[in-house]
Amino acid sequence: MTDTHDTRREMPLGLAQRGYTGVIQHLSAKDASSALSDIELESRLIELGFVEGARVEVLHEGLVGRDPIAVRVDNITIAVRRREAMAIIVA
Amino acid sequence: MELPLLHLALVGTPNSGKTSLFNALTGSRQKVANYPGVTVERKEGFFVTPLGRQVSVVDLPGTYSLRGRSPDEEITRDFVLGKASGETVPDLVLCVADATNLRLTIRLLLELKRTGRPMILVLNMFDIANRRGISVDVERLAKELGVPVVTSIAVRKGGTADLLALTDEISAKLATEPAENNWRALSVAELRATQREADRIISDCVSLPSRPDTWTARIDAIVLHPVGGLIVLALILFVMFQAVFAWAQPLMELLQSGFDALGDVVHATLPEGLVQSFLQNGVISGVGSVIVFLPQIIIIFLFILLLEDFGYMARAAFLMDRIMGGAGLHGRAFIPLLSSFACAIPGIMATRVIDNKRDRLTTILIAPLMTCSARIPVYTLIISAFIPAKDVWGFINLQGLVMFGLYAAGITSALVVSFLIKFFMLRDYAPAPFMLELPDYKMPRLKSIAIGVYTRAKMFLHRAGTTIFSMMVLIWFLASFPQPPAGATEPAIDFSLAAIIGKALEPLLAPVGFNWQIAVALIPGMAAREVAVAALGTVYAIEGGKEAAEQIGQVLATKWSLATALSMLAWYIFAPQCASTLAVIRRETGSWGWMAATFAYMLVLAYAASLVTYNVAVALGAG
Ligand SMILES: Nc1nc2c(ncn2[C@@H]2O[C@H](COP(=O)(O)OP(=O)(O)OP(=O)(O)O)[C@@H](O)[C@H]2O)c(=O)[nH]1
Ligand SMILES: [Mg+2]
Numbered sequence A: 001m002t003d004t005h006d007t008r009r010e011m012p013l014g015l016a017q018r019g020y021t022g023v024i025q026h027l028s029a030k031d032a033s034s035a036l037s038d039i040e041l042e043s044r045l046i047e048l049g050f051v052e053g054a055r056v057e058v059l060h061e062g063l064v065g066r067d068p069i070a071v072r073v074d075n076i077t078i079a080v081r082r083r084e085a086m087a088i089i090v091a
Numbered sequence B: 001m002e003l004p005l006l007h008l009a010l011v012g013t014p015n016s017g018k019t020s021l022f023n024a025l026t027g028s029r030q031k032v033a034n035y036p037g038v039t040v041e042r043k044e045g046f047f048v049t050p051l052g053r054q055v056s057v058v059d060l061p062g063t064y065s066l067r068g069r070s071p072d073e074e075i076t077r078d079f080v081l082g083k084a085s086g087e088t089v090p091d092l093v094l095c096v097a098d099a100t101n102l103r104l105t106i107r108l109l110l111e112l113k114r115t116g117r118p119m120i121l122v123l124n125m126f127d128i129a130n131r132r133g134i135s136v137d138v139e140r141l142a143k144e145l146g147v148p149v150v151t152s153i154a155v156r157k158g159g160t161a162d163l164l165a166l167t168d169e170i171s172a173k174l175a176t177e178p179a180e181n182n183w184r185a186l187s188v189a190e191l192r193a194t195q196r197e198a199d200r201i202i203s204d205c206v207s208l209p210s211r212p213d214t215w216t217a218r219i220d221a222i223v224l225h226p227v228g229g230l231i232v233l234a235l236i237l238f239v240m241f242q243a244v245f246a247w248a249q250p251l252m253e254l255l256q257s258g259f260d261a262l263g264d265v266v267h268a269t270l271p272e273g274l275v276q277s278f279l280q281n282g283v284i285s286g287v288g289s290v291i292v293f294l295p296q297i298i299i300i301f302l303f304i305l306l307l308e309d310f311g312y313m314a315r316a317a318f319l320m321d322r323i324m325g326g327a328g329l330h331g332r333a334f335i336p337l338l339s340s341f342a343c344a345i346p347g348i349m350a351t352r353v354i355d356n357k358r359d360r361l362t363t364i365l366i367a368p369l370m371t372c373s374a375r376i377p378v379y380t381l382i383i384s385a386f387i388p389a390k391d392v393w394g395f396i397n398l399q400g401l402v403m404f405g406l407y408a409a410g411i412t413s414a415l416v417v418s419f420l421i422k423f424f425m426l427r428d429y430a431p432a433p434f435m436l437e438l439p440d441y442k443m444p445r446l447k448s449i450a451i452g453v454y455t456r457a458k459m460f461l462h463r464a465g466t467t468i469f470s471m472m473v474l475i476w477f478l479a480s481f482p483q484p485p486a487g488a489t490e491p492a493i494d495f496s497l498a499a500i501i502g503k504a505l506e507p508l509l510a511p512v513g514f515n516w517q518i519a520v521a522l523i524p525g526m527a528a529r530e531v532a533v534a535a536l537g538t539v540y541a542i543e544g545g546k547e548a549a550e551q552i553g554q555v556l557a558t559k560w561s562l563a564t565a566l567s568m569l570a571w572y573i574f575a576p577q578c579a580s581t582l583a584v585i586r587r588e589t590g591s592w593g594w595m596a597a598t599f600a601y602m603l604v605l606a607y608a609a610s611l612v613t614y615n616v617a618v619a620l621g622a623g
Helices: A038-047 B018-026 B071-080 B103-113 B126-131 B138-145 B161-172 B188-205 B214-223 B228-246 B249-269 B274-291 B294-310 B312-325 B331-339 B344-353 B357-369 B375-386 B398-425 B446-480 B497-512 B516-522 B531-547 B552-559 B562-574 B579-589 B592-619
Strands: A021-027 A055-061 A069-073 A076-080 A088-090 B006-012 B043-048 B054-059 B092-098 B119-124 B149-151 B435-437
Touching: A021 A038, A038 B188, A055 B214, A076 B312, B006 B018, B006 B071, B006 B103, B006 B161, B018 B043, B018 B054, B018 B092, B018 B119, B071 B344, B092 B103, B092 B161, B103 B119, B103 B138, B103 B188, B119 B126, B119 B138, B119 B161, B138 B149, B138 B188, B149 B161, B214 B228, B214 B312, B228 B294, B228 B312, B228 B375, B228 B398, B249 B274, B249 B294, B274 B375, B274 B446, B274 B531, B294 B312, B294 B331, B294 B375, B294 B446, B312 B331, B312 B435, B331 B344, B331 B357, B344 B357, B344 B579, B357 B398, B357 B579, B357 B592, B375 B398, B375 B531, B375 B552, B375 B562, B398 B562, B446 B497, B446 B516, B446 B531, B497 B516, B497 B592, B516 B531, B531 B552, B562 B592, B579 B592
Parallel strands: B006 B054, B006 B092, B092 B119, B119 B149
Antiparallel strands: A021 A055, A021 A088, A055 A069, A069 A076, A076 B435, B043 B054
């Protein structure tokens, strides 16, 4: 998983458009206004495979507020809300 | 020497095929479906290994970690850690992985290793992995993980042979005193390190061709399209409800004429008297009037099972998440609510996958408003008696449309109730996160669909034979005794206990247009909704006397006004007429209070809805 994205700007996955592909740089739960505590949110994201270095692609968006999003993480697809996806910093 | 029973536990990430393995090993028929979170209970089964070892195996809810965030995950955690009081800890843990998707399971396995329990990693769904060209260096994986690894295909005959052989081999040399348990909840840093370790092992031992499941991608392009997806969902539901009405009709008519013929035979062969009346009016008119609905029950279950097995349910939850969020419901509530269309009881159990307590409670409270299959007999009976079977706009059956309307009324009222709960009771509500794995689609497997439908049909018939039958005996008895005095001119039933009870209740129900026969039918209808149909069948059959060979629907059409019929439909959208549902609510919420609250709010809604419906209908001239 060498990434060629060094030159791209970091951004939260929560702002990504459909079709976006990138690599997870780090998790930052304090940037997401989730109902969960920072620790709990990070734990859950990691448990679903959102760790540094994983490739992500935004496959689908919902209708209302283009939320939630369906994200390909390596070879599985996970649905998350944008609110929580704000904690995932990608580039 | 007889070896002691070997205790196995199936642990793994959701949807990895644990229950399929459990069924393959033990020959049971626990529910299997293609979405995460199907199993929410612990289930034990038994089998004997090829070498003759007696084994107990426990199927557990899927989980991503041992932290136990929701009630179903707690069951798994407590069992694996031996926390459930009086439980033996498993001798051997079978960690079940979806071989096409190893990352999360390998991390879970590394966490499980800390419990010190002996373990096997089962690479399940190996058929799919092979088809996709995924190759796993099983030996190396076992060495890296320090755990024996075996492949399996839970859904194929003989697909568990290697697993059985390995179980024999390992159980022969299991240490009597297992290593101590070092498990504690992982910190974020440890979790991250464990996932990294898992990813490293996978990249060393597994080669993934970059050939993703193109079918899933193609189907999702339509099904998860922001607008198109919602249209598809609405279409699926619409077709489902139309089908329940339209497709079942010929079969139902066949069953009905069968029962009519049977009734005639009984009538002709037995001498007039109590025995004849009991068999013809109590058993055949009563129980038969419910069994007639079997085809409809089968169709609704068939639809739901197909959607579940295909992998659509998680998608529907994705599409509905924000829309339901507007009504204060969580996206994960969608699957429990949709399964409540079959029956609210498994639906309420399925809410265990919702981790937020308030989200779960709200879902439990509204699940009984979903139109369960036990309402189908009531709705169908009344609709076919009162609504003409003509087509509207050329292609939609009017009866089917009314049925759809009743389903829609149930759904709408559930959303409104949920919204009110959020608004009045749970004000400081912050939306709990929605995170859900969307599994790859799978071709529904004929055998598991057939088993699912068969199990449901059997349950329905069993209920007809037990609950409904005993209620019918009761109703027949109440409607037949005491017998009229000699020389009485009124119908015999007017002297019966049923009439006395019904007439006592009538004033309460008169404002909503119910007569005393309905009042009597509603009482046993508390046991189960469809009993009301059977009870009406019996009461009217006895009332009609000798020439009552008519079908119950035709009887209703002559005895009820349209306003009464509509009022009855409205009543059944809301009425809490199911003792088992109330018992499950009490168990799942752990509170009599919530059970009482459900009962009360539904009763109030039912009465109010019927009152409005009846009076509006009368005012429009349908009285
Ligand atoms: N092709 C194939 N499909 C399988 C295999 N094992 C399970 N499945 C399918 O995978 C899906 C999930 O199986 P389940 O047994 O319900 O999974 P589970 O691990 O019990 O899931 P939860 O109870 O939700 O944790 C179902 O659609 C099964 O038919 C397998 O070995 N091969
Ligand atoms: Mg299961």
